[in-house]
Amino acid sequence: MEGLLTITNNSPSKPPFANIYWFPLAALYAALALPLSVGGQLRWFSAPAGLQHAWGHGHEMIFGFVLAVIAGYIAGPQPKRQAFKMIGLWLVARMSFWLAPTSIFTALLNITFAGILAWKLAPIFLRRATKWRNKSVGLVLIGLAIAAIGFHSILQNFGPAILSLKFLTAAVLLLSTLMFFMGGRIIAPALAGHFKQHNRFLKDRVQPRIEGSILALLCLILTLNFIPFSWAAKLMAGLLFFTALLCCIRMLRWRPWWCYNRMDLLSMLLGYSWIIVGWVYMGLSLIQPNISITHALHAITVGAIGTLTLTVMARSRSHRVLRTPNAKPFIYTLSLLISIATLLRLNLVSLGYSHSLVLAAACWSTAFIGLFIWLLWLAKVENRKLRG
Numbered sequence: 001m002e003g004l005l006t007i008t009n010n011s012p013s014k015p016p017f018a019n020i021y022w023f024p025l026a027a028l029y030a031a032l033a034l035p036l037s038v039g040g041q042l043r044w045f046s047a048p049a050g051l052q053h054a055w056g057h058g059h060e061m062i063f064g065f066v067l068a069v070i071a072g073y074i075a076g077p078q079p080k081r082q083a084f085k086m087i088g089l090w091l092v093a094r095m096s097f098w099l100a101p102t103s104i105f106t107a108l109l110n111i112t113f114a115g116i117l118a119w120k121l122a123p124i125f126l127r128r129a130t131k132w133r134n135k136s137v138g139l140v141l142i143g144l145a146i147a148a149i150g151f152h153s154i155l156q157n158f159g160p161a162i163l164s165l166k167f168l169t170a171a172v173l174l175l176s177t178l179m180f181f182m183g184g185r186i187i188a189p190a191l192a193g194h195f196k197q198h199n200r201f202l203k204d205r206v207q208p209r210i211e212g213s214i215l216a217l218l219c220l221i222l223t224l225n226f227i228p229f230s231w232a233a234k235l236m237a238g239l240l241f242f243t244a245l246l247c248c249i250r251m252l253r254w255r256p257w258w259c260y261n262r263m264d265l266l267s268m269l270l271g272y273s274w275i276i277v278g279w280v281y282m283g284l285s286l287i288q289p290n291i292s293i294t295h296a297l298h299a300i301t302v303g304a305i306g307t308l309t310l311t312v313m314a315r316s317r318s319h320r321v322l323r324t325p326n327a328k329p330f331i332y333t334l335s336l337l338i339s340i341a342t343l344l345r346l347n348l349v350s351l352g353y354s355h356s357l358v359l360a361a362a363c364w365s366t367a368f369i370g371l372f373i374w375l376l377w378l379a380k381v382e383n384r385k386l387r388g
Contacts, residue, residue, distance in 0.1 A: 016083075038361040062301070070141070096109050110148055111152055170226070190268070211250070251273070266332070274339070274342065278303060281295075281299045284296065302345055307335045337363040337366055341361070
């Protein structure tokens with residue numbers, strides 16, 4: 001849905017797309033913030049205060065990294081001055097959280113960035129979209145701003161500490177909703193176009209009934225997340241399992257085995273699969289005491305969000321600069337490193353906690369450093385074309 005699903009070429013008379021600035025910045029931040037946080041949590045070195053705890057690490061991945069990707073992907077063409085103002089606010093908010101995560105100044109900066117982002121981008125979907133399913137993107141953006149307000153309110157001791165985890169969980173659920181919706185709107189037409197080139201017809205594309213049902217279920221799950229009764233957790237688990245099943249059916253109806261020769265589409269489908277795994281793990285964590293919710297969330301934050309953001313950034317910039325998203329298929333092998341990192345964080349590989357954490361961070365950082373280098377190369381190619 002880059003720039004409200006419109007693709008136009010950059011020209012001297014038009015402002016550049018915001019992703020030119022945001023994507024490399026987001027990739028570099030993802031690559032650097034995670035190993036700093038891991039080293040700080042393991043007490044290997046003195047990390048900034050905001051990265052010494054799991055909740056700080058989670059905050060920066062959600063309200064730092066992911067919001068930067070969203071700012072670059074949805075905003076579309078932006079005047080340089082406007083884009084740099086938002087980037088400046090984002091950078092100040094990041095530095096403030098690193099140094100003083102619980103200060104009121106940090107809270108105001110992060111809430112302001114999330115609020116401005118929602119204020120700028122949500123109306124694109126709420127006003128222009130005609131179907132309620134399309135409007136859901138705007139509601140998710142508003143929900144993320146509310147989650148930022150809630151999380152920082154708890155840090156200011158305006159509520160019980162347990163609510164901070166509730167707000168982080170809500171933010172992850174909102175992001176999984178966004179990835180589900182936008183990922184589907186990217187994957188379905190891309191698959192249909194690819195199949196058509198090989199004389200195959202994809203009948204089941206968006207699948208509006210399944211899409212609408214999943215969006216409605218996720219809205220109910222978000223509500224149940226804040227209800228402090230045991231029955232709510234069990235009901236939430238059941239709904240998460242059913243939501244995962246519906247999403248699995250949707251994926252199978254896309255016939256993904258027909259796109260074995262498209263690395264970009266396989267990478268998107270891999271990230272989409274991690275959404276399903278994440279919902280299942282979240283459901284299990286609510287009914288199995290031996291599975292913690294924080295571990296379960298990594299299936300979405302690392303597996304789904306990591307894979308999909310990496311693929312979308314590489315794919316959209318490759319499409320714009322090289323005119324085809326799969327021009328250099330090797331770049332999408334980086335998504336395999338994200339999946340390895342996810343398996344390690346879910347403790348599915350028995351290496352011990354610290355070893356798994358370090359290897360997961362190394363895989364994640366290597367993937368996003370690779371993406372960062374790729375994005376810089378694409379920017380160089382694009383500048384050469386504009387000058388020529």
